[in-house]
Amino acid sequence: MHPAFSIIFFTTAAGAGYGLLLLLALLGPAGLLPDSRAFAVVSTGLALGLVAVGLLSSVIHLGHPERAWRAVSQWKSSWLAREGVAALVTFLPAAIFAVSWALLGRTGAVAGASGIATAIGAVVTVACTAMIYASLKPIHQWHNSWVLPNYLLLSAMTGAVLLNALLHLWRAGRPEFDALVLVLIALSGLAKEGYWTFIGTIPAASTPETATGLGRWGRVRFLESPHSEPNYLLKEMGFAIGRKHSVRLRLIARTLGFTLPLLATVLALGLPAAALPASLLAALAVALGIIIERWLFFAEARHTVTLYYGATTV
Amino acid sequence: MTSLPTASPAADGHQKKLGLVIDLDTCVGCHACAVACKEWNTGGHMAPLTDLEPYGRAPDGVWFNRIHTFEAGVESGSAVAGCGASRTTHFPKSCLHCETPDCVTVCPTGASYKRAEDGIVLVDEDLCIGCKLCSWACPYGAREFDTDTGTMKKCTLCIDRIYNKNLEEVDRVPACVMVCPVSARHFGDLGDPSSNVSRLVADRGGFDLMPEIGYKPVNKYLPPRPARAVPVAISTAPAVSPPANLNLLARWADRVLSR
Incomplete structure (x- = not known):
């Protein structure tokens, strides 16, 4: 997508x-x-x-x-x-x-x-x-039970990281809040890993064979496109991200979105003197990391219409 | 409302489901249906079917019909190489006017709707806000966004032909059905088990596309008939040699041309 x-x-x-x-x-x-x-x-x-x-x-x-x-x-x-x-x-x-x-x-x-x-x-x-x-049933990477907990947890996590940065700005940080942020980052990170594991291991039910109904003759291969130029369907639904980029971007999203803010919050908890810069760093990292995470949520989503244009899986 | 309509059966008790039956055995992939559809509908109910840069570097435009081509049975040997049993199948695709389509229910404004009386799925262009969600909800790619009007467009089953009293009765069929040179497209009421289209589906084993999505498409596809075995392997045929009883001029021409 x-x-x-x-x-x-x-x-x-x-x-x-x-x-x-x-x-x-x-x-x-x-x-x-x-x-x-x-x-x-x-x-x-x-x-x-x-x-x-x-x-x-x-x-x-x-x-x-x-x-x-x-x-x-x-x-x-x-x-x-x-x-x-x-x-x-x-x-x-x-x-x-x-x-x-x-x-x-x-x-x-x-x-x-x-x-x-x-x-x-x-x-x-x-x-x-x-x-x-x-x-949305045509999009396997969205139509699953991981999406709802991910959105809820990531919303609570990003909000908590922002709140914690504000609290430290007002020199009103409390270890309970740092701990709450830690718990939310850990849960969100686990939910995201669960989501990535799911879309990486559970295949979609739809295939070129079911999309064309021609599976009775054997494997189906895309032979000729209906049009020579990309149309709305390919521009909107046919967005493809290379596997190499996907792996790298996930690493960036993991690091900025979860690992770095987790470490920064641990630092804020353990070393109150460094709490302000650490919590601000956590907020900045989360902002960038979650934007990349959301970009991947779209870029890694594959629509069944691509099966009519040469995709072998969705 | 974008909730699906409740059943409204006709006088004889059956629920009317207008749709198409597409014969993958006879389709020759000529794209005439796509062209006729574009021609009629760019002046029809959901007009215009905008083209952007039609003669430019990257032409783009709205079409309700797209004709794909697939090779089925790849493992049984490629038809492309001239031998083997795989099948080249031309595959016309347009809106399937599903019985339970999410493209209707996801619409936040009520612009996308399914008619209770005949099951045709339409878009009210005056209500459409152009959020594109219906096109995401369609597994078949039946809806195309018109960036010029900022609204979603889709096949109307030629609603302005099939009920059009200004046309001869024989012409009250969708443009794609009327134009098809091999009658690969059939129009009718798939809710009536005695209709021509329902009998075609029953006789030929008509099937649904992506039944696993669960939208219950009304349009059905007829499978290609079994292929006949090719009796002679082309590569072992003898080379052609000129017959002996040629006249002088022909023998001379053959000698010159054979150099």
Whole structure:
């Protein structure tokens, strides 16, 4: 699948934004975050900003952005519509939470209740994003049970790494938060390795033989293309990444997305003097690593339509 | 709504499922169906079928029909080399108007829909936001995005021909069916077990493409008939030599041309 930058940016930025929002909305009203107006405003602003910029990027990706409002009507059948509804609905408690906790500095019932509603909305929205991909049957690398936990964990992980960097910036780092970040990085890394193992070992059910129905005669080979120039199908669905690049990019995604932030957070935990640069390094590495991870999520996804154009497996 | 329609059976109780039956035995791969389809539909219901740079360096455009060619039974010896039992099969592909297609249900706006009365899958161009998700959900590549209009386009089963009272009744079939020089494409109601197309499917063992995806395509494909054995191995045939009773001029010409 063609890795469109607008969609990669949307899923990574909004994912990190919702992850951060989830943690702020749960921890803030519970009084576990620094008692600082500036911290609350900056962290909530960053979370909502990432979400808003991400959603805007996904709208720009459309052929008719001015009709985007129509995209919430079919929530009964469409995960994309459900995502739109969830994103819009989440803004309501998120706005109440932002005003009561971040602007007014309250930790009472209003902030608490709106925080819980915001947290639920954030998780549901990210789950809907994952299900857009996981529900697509022609794409074996997406239509599997690893995609949903990956999206949820990576969202929580990127949000937690951002929160931890902000906490250390305000000199309010706590070993519990460093430990939470460590756990989330470890779980996300395991989920990603599980996903890569799955797509590397479990073959898709569709083959050139099932695509053409000609398997009864034996193995099927692509002989002649219908057209001489690449069409929409090949440009959108026929994106192919060389195996060599795939291996190298996975290594970069592993290193930047998981290994480096894991080591940096261990350093922050063990050596409080180095906590600030270590947590900032972790945030920077995660940002780059997860963008590459998401690029691979698209580039390594192979659509069944390529079976009609010479692909021997999908 | 992009939810699939509930059954709406005709007066005699059967659910109408209009579609095509494509005969892979007779298709000669001439691409006439693709051209006729393009010609009709670029002025039809889902018009225009935009072409970008049609005479330029990298022409690109929207087509509802694509004709691929495959070799089946590769391990039994290549047909390309002139011997062996593998089969060259021309393979026309267009929308299969599936019974349970996700291209309809994934649409967030209601632009992609399946008609209850005859099962035809269409796109409402005024509602389409161009998110391309329906084309991702189609395993067969039946939908092509028009970058010029910013909307998704697909085969309409020539809805503007098959119900068109301005056409002679014999012409009320999809353009691809009408134009096919070897009658490899058949149009009809696959929900009616007594229709011509249903009988063809039953007689010839018509099959679904990618049944494992589970969309239940309405269009069916008829398999190539078994190949006849080739009686003579071409390489062992005797060399041609001129007959002895040639006249003088012919013998001279043969000698000159044989040098």
